[in-house]
Each structure stands twice: as C-alpha cells, then as structure tokens.
Amino acid sequence: MDIHAKRDSKGEFQLEIGPVTFDLPRDAIDALQQVIVQRLHHSSDAGEEGILRKIKAYRTLASKMTNVDDRIVQKFASQVSPEQLVTIVRLAEGDGLYQKILRNLSKQNQRQFEEDYKALDKISEHHACLHMEQLITLIKRAAEEQKALDSV
Numbered sequence: 001m002d003i004h005a006k007r008d009s010k011g012e013f014q015l016e017i018g019p020v021t022f023d024l025p026r027d028a029i030d031a032l033q034q035v036i037v038q039r040l041h042h043s044s045d046a047g048e049e050g051i052l053r054k055i056k057a058y059r060t061l062a063s064k065m066t067n068v069d070d071r072i073v074q075k076f077a078s079q080v081s082p083e084q085l086v087t088i089v090r091l092a093e094g095d096g097l098y099q100k101i102l103r104n105l106s107k108q109n110q111r112q113f114e115e116d117y118k119a120l121d122k123i124s125e126h127h128a129c130l131h132m133e134q135l136i137t138l139i140k141r142a143a144e145e146q147k148a149l150d151s152v
Contacts, residue, residue: 062091
C-alpha cells in the first residue's frame, strides 16, 4: 500500500494511505513523526538484543558439536554448504571443532575448507543467524545420532 504525504492548496498536511486521504494539523504530523522515530529506534534495539541472544545460543550449540563422534561429523560436514560449515566452526569456542572438521575431511576437502575458512572471515551476525537457522535440523539429527551411540 502506498502512503503519500503532501500539502493541499491551503497549506494543510494531507496523508494519503491507499484510497483514503487524511487532513492533519501540524501538531498531529509532529506527533506522528515522533511515534515513527521512537518505534524505529526501539525496534532496532530489540532486534539487536534478539540477534545477540541468538548468537549466544548458536555459539553454545556449535561448541557442543566438538563432542560429537567423528562419523557423525563426517556425515554432517557432507550435508552442509561451505558457508554453513565455516559459520558453525567460527561460532564454536576454541579451535576444537575446526580441528575435528579437518580430521574428518578428505585431503582435497581439507584444502577447500581451509580456503573457505580464510575467505569467509567477515561473516555478519545476521548471516551467521541465517546459516545457523538452516542448520538446526541437521544439528538436532546429529545430536540424536550421538545420543543413540552413547546409549549403546
């Protein structure tokens, strides 16, 4: 829906929202502008807090992947994109997951992973969240497989 703001021939403000037109006094325009600025500022703060909470949770998940069996890591690494693999490794605490991934890749794939890891050194928090959201089902599956191995 298109929204247009303009002044009429008398100098009054008009706000057109789709087929509806509102004639607004200057005080209403000022109040509307304050509300919009406040909402935009508040949503960016809330969005930032949400992203930081997600990153913290994803960091914990990524770190737990370090304790997963090598066979499960091999399977996991073959199912994800290079960007997703680099993201989860970068989020994990320490270099344990990095070393585990390298151990469980073929020589050619090790070289490719190392190149990807170097090239993707500036992943934004937003992209990290997107990649991790896509990985959740695979991480859950890996956790279930690990749980089954532990119970044997």
